[in-house]
Amino acid sequence: xxxxxxxxxxxxxxxxxxxxxxxxxxxxxxxxxxxxxxxxxxxxxxxxxxxxxxxxxxxxxxxxxxxxxxxxxxxxxxxxxxxxxxxxxxxxxxxxxxxxxxxxxxxxxxxxxxxxxxxxxxxxxxxxxxxxxxxxxxxxxxxxxxxxxxxxxxxxxxxxxxxxxxxxxxxxxxxxxxxxxxxxxxxxxxxxxxxxxxxxxxxxxxxxxxxxxxxxxxxxxxxxxxxxxxxxxxxxxxxxxxxxxxxxxxxxxxxxxxxxxxxxxxxxxxxxxxxxxxxxxxxxxxxxxxxxxxxxxxxxxxxxxxxxxxxxxxxxxxxxxxxxxxxxx
Numbered sequence: 001x002x003x004x005x006x007x008x009x010x011x012x013x014x015x016x017x018x019x020x021x022x023x024x025x026x027x028x029x030x031x032x033x034x035x036x037x038x039x040x041x042x043x044x045x046x047x048x049x050x051x052x053x054x055x056x057x058x059x060x061x062x063x064x065x066x067x068x069x070x071x072x073x074x075x076x077x078x079x080x081x082x083x084x085x086x087x088x089x090x091x092x093x094x095x096x097x098x099x100x101x102x103x104x105x106x107x108x109x110x111x112x113x114x115x116x117x118x119x120x121x122x123x124x125x126x127x128x129x130x131x132x133x134x135x136x137x138x139x140x141x142x143x144x145x146x147x148x149x150x151x152x153x154x155x156x157x158x159x160x161x162x163x164x165x166x167x168x169x170x171x172x173x174x175x176x177x178x179x180x181x182x183x184x185x186x187x188x189x190x191x192x193x194x195x196x197x198x199x200x201x202x203x204x205x206x207x208x209x210x211x212x213x214x215x216x217x218x219x220x221x222x223x224x225x226x227x228x229x230x231x232x233x234x235x236x237x238x239x240x241x242x243x244x245x246x247x248x249x250x251x252x253x254x255x256x257x258x259x260x261x262x263x264x265x266x267x268x269x270x271x272x273x274x275x276x277x278x279x280x281x282x283x284x285x286x287x288x289x290x291x292x293x294x295x296x297x298x299x300x301x302x303x304x305x306x307x308x309x310x311x312x313x314x315x316x317x318x319x320x321x322x323x324x325x326x327x328x329x
Contacts, residue, residue, distance in 0.1 A: 015044035015064060020072075023050035026058050027138060028077055028122070034070030042067055046131075047181070053196045056143030060136040061181045066126045076122045080158070081138045082206050084169050084177045085110045088132035092124040094162055101134070109177070111169045113206055115154065117161035135177045137199045155210040167209040171268045171276055176202050179317030219264045226251045227265045230258060234274050244270060275300075279315045282308075286320060289327040293320045 017033050020043055024031040027050070033043065046064025053059060056079075076094075083090075086109050089102035094116070103110050144154070157165045169177070176198045183195055219227075229251045247270075248258045262270045282300040285291045291299070297308035297320075312320050 013045050014042040014067075015046065015048040016041050017043045019048070020044075020050075024074055026050060026052040027060070028074040028119075031072070031074040033072045034068065043070065051195070053192050053199065056140035056146075057196065057199065058136075058138040059180060059195055059199050060138070061134070063133040063181055064131070066128055066130045066132070069126065069128045071123065071125050073121065073123045076116060076120050077140065078116050078118055079138050079140045080113060080115050080144065080154070081136055082113050082203055083111065083137075084135045084173065084202070085112075086133040086135075086174070086177060086181075088130055088134070090124065090132060090134065092122060094120045094122055096121075097162060099164065109169045109174050111167040111173070111206060111209075112164060113158060113167070113210070114162065114164045115158040115160075120162070133181070135180050135202070137202055139203070155207065157210060165210050167206050170205065171266055171272060173202055173205050175276075175315055176205075178315065182316055182318035182322075184317065219261065223261050224265060226253055226258070227261050230262075230270070231273065231277070234270070234277075275311065276315065279312060282312070282320075283316060283323060286323045287327050289324075293324060296320060 018041070021031050021033065043066070044062070044064035045067055047062070048064055049059070049061045051059055083101050085101050085103045087103050087107045089100065091098070091100050093099070094114070099114065101110065101112050155165065157163060180195060180198050180202075183191065230247050233247050233250055244255045244258065248255045251258065253261070259270060262268070262273060266273050268276075278300040282296040285299060286293070286296050293308075294305055297303075297305050300308055300311075302308035302311070309320055312318075316323075
């Protein structure tokens with residue numbers, strides 16, 4: 001059995017077409033990229049990673065802007081790919097059949113799985129200036145066959161070639177995706193185990209959602225609107241200043257009902273949603289380069305910069321200092 005490849009990770013502004021071509025061998029063969037990128041030597045600006053963590057388990061992350069209108073092609077091997085798109089869209093062909101992966105309104109994360117029972121020709125047309133932030137986890141048929149109970153591992157909706165299924169990532173799944181996008185600077189076995197644990201946890205959630213292993217009650221549109229109204233009311237409050245009684249009263253629900261609806265819609269508590277959204281706002285502010293870490297902590301509702309750094313690292317897998325440093329470079 002072939003040894004797992006060394007990860008190809010680019011943490012600089014420019015990602016060359018050569019890096020992408022070299023890394024592509026872990027997912028397929030006969031890779032080609034458009035002439036504009038080949039001539040310029042660079043294809044992306046941002047972060048790009050493609051690694052085979054162990055034979056049959058590949059993680060591909062990208063948080064980058066396309067530098068050219070270009071076409072890339074590769075013959076993909078059989079397997080199952082689980083994707084989370086956090087921002088942007090990917091339009092591509094698999095043996096001339098069109099597919100589209102895209103985040104929802106206001107960059108709502110979207111999850112999708114596609115099963116390939118045989119090799120396929122993947123063709124993607126990218127647009128200059130498009131910002132794509134995504135995580136792909138690909139597992140081979142051999143990896144799937146090595147799992148206990150693998151005969152019934154895949155949901156019924158993925159039982160044929162080029163079958164696809166969508167799923168809605170929970171707040172926890174989004175957190176795992178951010179940790180894969182921004183892993184700690186740890187080499188060797190520890191670093192690989194960190195990435196592998198997050199990747200398999202994401203696969204677990206996707207499979208569970210599709211197989212209804214942990215079903216959640218359906219939420220009527222009226223109750224979903226209640227949750228969104230509550231989110232808007234909470235947006236201007238710090239986590240430690242939230243009065244659930246006032247928020248629940250404003251949307252016409254009891255505190256217990258509102259808590260239940262938040263779990264059903266977001267997979268976490270009201271406090272968890274508030275904390276996550278405030279941390280996202282703080283990260284965006286840091287990436288914009290216009291605030292200090294202390295100011296970002298205040299935006300997120302933290303009086304202690306140390307507590308803010310701990311929560312930030314837990315949420316995104318990277319420290320506020322790392323984000324601020326990248327914003328300055």
